[in-house]
Structure formats: C-alpha cells, structure tokens
Amino acid sequence: MAAPQQQKLKVNGPVAVTANRLSDGVVVWRTAAGGWSTDLADAAVVTTAPEAIALLESASVRHTDAVGAYVAPVVVVEDGTVRPGNLRERIRVAGPTFTLPGALGADLPAA
Amino acid sequence: MPLIEKGRVVEDRFHRIGDDEALPEGAPVLIGIDRFLREAEALKGRQAPVGVIWPNDRPIGEIEPYLGQLSLIALGFPIFRDGRAYSQARLLRERLGWTGPLRAVGNVLQDQFLLMQRSGFDQIEAVKQADAAAFEEVVHRYSAFYQPATDERPSLLRQRLGRTARPE
C-alpha cells in the first residue's frame, strides 16, 4: 500500500477524499459542502476520476485545514453506509488492529 | 525579491541579465554560468562589475581561475532542501579565499538564513517579504553554536574551554 499520495489516480468504484487535520492530525474526510468531517459518513463519495480530481483540487485550495489530501477507496454497503475501502483506510478509521498498551490507550476514542 | 545585506534590505545594484540579452553599458550585471564561461575572456575588459550565478552541481573549485574578475558570486538553492551550496559557500570562503560578496539565491526562506550566514553568505535574496523583515530576529535566535563554521562564531567546545580556564 505505497503511500496513496504517490499513486496515479485510478478510480474503479466509489472513492472519497481524505486527509489529516492540520492542528491535531486527526483523520478527516472531504464533504460535499466543501468542508472536512471526522466522520466517514459525511464524506462526499464519487465514482469517476474527473469527479475525484475535482474533489481533491477543492480540498487543496486552503492549506490550513488539512494536510496531505488524497483519494481513498471506500465501500458503500447495501443500506448506504460508507466504509473504508482497504486495510490502510480501515486502520485510519478504527485505529491499530491490536490492543494498545495501558488502560488509557484502550479507553480513548480512536480520534 | 528583497535583498538582505548585513542585516538590512538593500537595493540590488546588479542587473540580472539573460543569456541572450545585451549587457547594459556601465552597469553591474549578474549572469548565468554558461554565458559567463563563454564570454569570460571578453568580460575581463568590461568596465563595470560582473557577477556569476554558479550552479550547485558544478564543482566550486572550477571557479578559481575567474575569481579575480568577479565582483559577486551567487550560489543557488533550486529547492531549499538542496543543500549543496552550503558546502560551496564554505569552500569559497575557507579554501579559495573569496572575500567579495556571496549571495544566496533561489528558494531561500527565513529558516535557512542562519545556516547561510554561518556558511559564509553575506547577501541573501529572500523569497518572501515577511522573511526579510524577520532577518534580525532569526539570525539571533541562538546564543550558542556547537561547531566551528565560516562565520567564526566560537564553538561551544572552545567556549567551554575558555570557561574552564577562567573559573567563575
């Protein structure tokens, strides 16, 4: 899963634009309204390369909100829920795949 | 772009002239390496100062035969992460004995000013106006320097020795 920013844009299926919030690094998703949300459910989901490029460009205009925006695959399940499209994105949404050391780590939300 | 010399923003009296442009009569000029090498012999007779932009991928030792006819040497930072010109600057000052103006050009940002000053640059062409304004602050941000460099600020190794010799 080479760093997605370096990949050529190929869109086969639903994608969203994601980044990390500048102030704290929290994972954020580009919304249709032109903002950022920490909730994948708010993400603007598109299915073609031109739409994805437009979304990415709109995400890169202001550089003080989010860092390192890129196009990430998502999966839209039957009830319309959006889920991360690969292991990397699942980990970005849900955190490391093992129990974090210490009680604090286990109790805190992923963000 | 603001030119900083000795801590102050100054007028750049050198005209930067392209390879195919005519040299303005009697005015100081700063030209690229290709033109300079091609016309070096003819330029010796020029009645006004000549400066050269020496690229960072050409060994700086090759400039030695021309030092006598130069009034300004500019070293380039094509991107600010490309640090070759720091070595070129130190070699020019410490090895080749260049005492004339040495200018940093290219992608020059305030966070590099101190490194440039310590490496022997005395002219800095800043990209951003705000960076030029911050010059005095950023080059005085540190009060101690661990290693000797071109600027001859004392390094800590020696400062500490001085203290050892003269106990407080």
Next chain:
Amino acid sequence: MYVYDEFDRAFLAERVAEFRDQVNRRLAGALNEDEFKPLRLMNGVYLQLHAYMLRVAIPYGTLSAAQLRRMAHVARTYDRGYGHFTTRQNIQFNWIKLENLPDAMAELAEVGVHGIQTSGNCIRNVTTDQWAGAVPGEFDDPRIWAEILRQYSTLHPEFTYLPRKFKIAITAAGHDRAAIKVHDVGLRLHRNEAGELGFEVLVGGGLGRTPFVGKSIRPFLPVRELLSYIEAIMRVYNQYGRRDNIYKARIKILVHEIGAEEFSKAVEAEWAAIRDGALHLTDEMIEEIRSRFVYPAYEALDDEPAEFTAAMADPRFATWFANSVHPHKVPGYSIVTISLKPVGAPPGDATADQMDVIADLADAHAFGEIRVGHEQNLCLPSVARRDLPELWRRLDAAGLATPNVNLVNDIISCPGLDYCALANTRAIPVAQEIAKRFADLDKARGIGRLHINISGCINACGHHHVGHIGILGVEKNGQEFFQITLGGRADEQAQLGTLLGPAVSYDQVPGLVEDVVATYMELRSGPQELFVDTVARLGVEPFKERVYAAH
C-alpha cells in the same frame, strides 16, 4: 550520565522557541506544508496515519531516571499513556497534537531531552552500545565520542540539508551491539600497535531498499582527528551524493557507484585540507567532554552476596538471571536487560506507569541510569548483585521481567501499517502472533539465541535484512504478503539475510516461522550451534525444502 550545562540548556530553550514560532506560522498559513514539513521533521515530528508522532532522541541510549519520568509525564499528558522505543535509541509518542507539540517539547527540554535531528536529511542521533561504560573489555567509553559527534552535528550549518538522512554508530567493544556495519558511517574504536586510541572508519552500510554492508575506508583514525575526518566525509557526500532520486540518495549508493577506493580518495583529499584546522580535537577539549560524564560511585562488593545466593534457589529468579543479566566490568555489579517484549505485547512499547516503575528502580538500584538498545529493550547498566533479587521482584510485578531476551520471541518490529504512513503491511500483530506460538519460554530457551526482525515495508526500520529470521511486508494486489530471509546478522560478522522463497500471506507467517525453527532444531549439530550458525553452515536450501513442502 552526561551532564548538560547552561549552554545546552539555553540552546534547547531557543530551539523550542523557534519551533513554537514555526508551528504558529504554519497554523496561521504563513508556511505551507511543503515548507513546514522539513522544519517539523528536523524536530522529530512526523505525520502518521492517525496523528502526529514525536520522535525523541535518547543520545547514545543513555537516560536518567528524571528524563524517563518526564517521558512518562509527556505520554500521560499529551499522548495516550505509552511510548514506543525504536531500533535507533529513540522513543516515539504516537498520538500527539501539533498544537500541543511546543509545550510537550518545552517540558522535555527542561530535562535536556529533545527530538532535534531525529528525522530529516541531516546527521541523525548518533547511536552506540547500550552497555557502554559498563561492559568488560571496552577500549574506551564510546559515549564520549558519540557526545562529541552529537555536539558537532547539532544544527550543523553545512549539513542540515544533505541528500538524505545520515546515521552514525560507534562500538568500542569486541562484540558489536551497535550494528556499525549497517550504518552510513560506522566507527570501531580500538587501539593500534602503539597503544593509541583511534577508529576504524566504515562507510556506505545501510538497509532499506538497497542494503549494503559498510566498507572500511580507514583502518585507524586517531581520535583527535574524528571531527575533521567526519566533516570531510560529509562534505564529499553533500556535494556528490545523488539528489535526483530519493531511493539513490543515501551515501551507500555514492560509495557503491564510484567505489570505496574512489570515495576514500575524495575524502582523504578533502581531509588533508582541513585536518589541522578548527576541528582538530585537543586533549583539553576531549577531557572537557569526558569530565561531564558522571560515573557511578561503585562500591567494593562481593560477586556472590548472600541475598543473591539465596535467591538463586528460586527457579524463576534463576531463569531470569541466566537470561537477562550480564557480567559488569566492576566486581559485584551486573548489567540488567529489561525485556519490553512480554509475550503478545507490541514490541518496544512501555506504558507511562512502567516508565515510572523503571525510573524508580533505576534510582533505587542502578545509580539513576537507564539505557535503550536497538533491540527495543531497556537496560539498567549498573546494578549491585545483592540488589538483583529485589529488583527482579519489582520488575516482575510490573510485567517487566519476561526472561526472553535474545530469544525467538524477543522480536524487533517496526510500527508497520498500524501507525506508519509509509508501511505496506502490518508488523506488530505479526510479531505478536509469532511470539504467542513460542509462548512456552522453556521451549524458547531450548531454541537458543534467535533474532526475528520484522519490517512493514522496504524502508527496513525493523532491520529485517539483518535478522536471523527477517520478515519483510510487501503488498500484492492490495493484500499483505511477507518475504522471509534467513541468516542475516548485524554484529561484527554483519551479513544480509538470504531470501528463503516466495512471499507468503499474513496468516501463513507464524506457521512458516515455526517450521523454520523446527527445521533448525532437527538440523543443528547440537544445542551449542546457534540458529544463525546452522544457516551459515547449511545455507537456506534445507530450510526451503522443508518449509515450502509443508505449505
């Protein structure tokens, strides 16, 4: 311990102020991310998958109890209550906020700790033997020289924007615990026939995409010439190292492309011009640095005190002692390794509470000093043998006495895809699952010394090339696969591992490692022949046959 003086303290405070200003400029938009990234990296700040990560240097692996306590405090206050010790004598905080970083750094700076040059294309944290100054048979304390290099390289005006990062390691003992042959520059401290102290200088070692074992370019460099010679190497590299391709920018590629001999000639020519200049180290300079290393006030103690002899009747203590305790150069004292690899836990992680316990134990039993090794374990370098039973009881109570040092489940692992933005695959859960397969430590002890190293990508932060068993994560069609190498080692006989065969899937890795180990147990000439020696004697073929037949 090295004691910082007012210069160092002023410098660190100034550095924090500078970074605070840079963060403010970034948040306000005066710096864009392209401009800010190299600046934050120079301070050890990365952006990972979920958050910013702060990497803090532990110069030459030496920490005071007060410093470790402050790290625990930072973990609790600004992070999620734990830290991760890396393979390069650093600690990483994985969940820190950019806006809080200047405050966290200011708190660390108060105890002389910082993240300066733990990233970026500069001279990185200089590493050495975690047993420096305590282990018998050293030619000198390598930390003196690491400290001289640390100071020399700190904010070096000429070498802050090198073609790529630059790592220097020093060893001063016969057995190399600092992996000097796989560093950009490796320094082996020794004495020449005249009894003078000097370094053998190796260059161009390294792991990553194109691994190389370093080449010796100077058999003996008098110690006084250390800085001028290093500056000559750096100057040649800064000017001629490749900048057209990030994967070919390390010094190892330059040395490989022009040859060690040509490279050495260029260095010698540069050195000839500067060796008598400002970098020549006088005896006074060296003594000044040496004088600020404060050594423990050792007592004259018995090697077999009654407390120790009595405790050896307890098989659990005796097992831990045999595994985790090493002879000290001073009679009556020992070097104690603290395993950060309890079976099934993320390798190298310590909770803030554990850090506090270790700091307290260091104060009570180890002259307030803690060490960090590249194996991602901690160490108390000077513990009186009479104190060992009490120390063990308290370590055990805190989950810090797993007697598996150097065993098959003392696994070295990078953070992998669970944290790292560069990773292709996970590494920590692979380590956890393998460790569980060998949870029977009696059995693990029967296997003997066996280093498993796991990297989640080709950048090789888990040093997989030099693992006795190396595991490298690669991506195939969006799935995690792993290549296995055998026979690597990082010590004085450094060697890169040999590929065993085709990559296997995530789920197959633990079973494959079990098969490799079972094959070794069958093929070894006896319990004295270590895994890596069996591989050296037989090659990988017999392993390949059995392992792939089974899968």
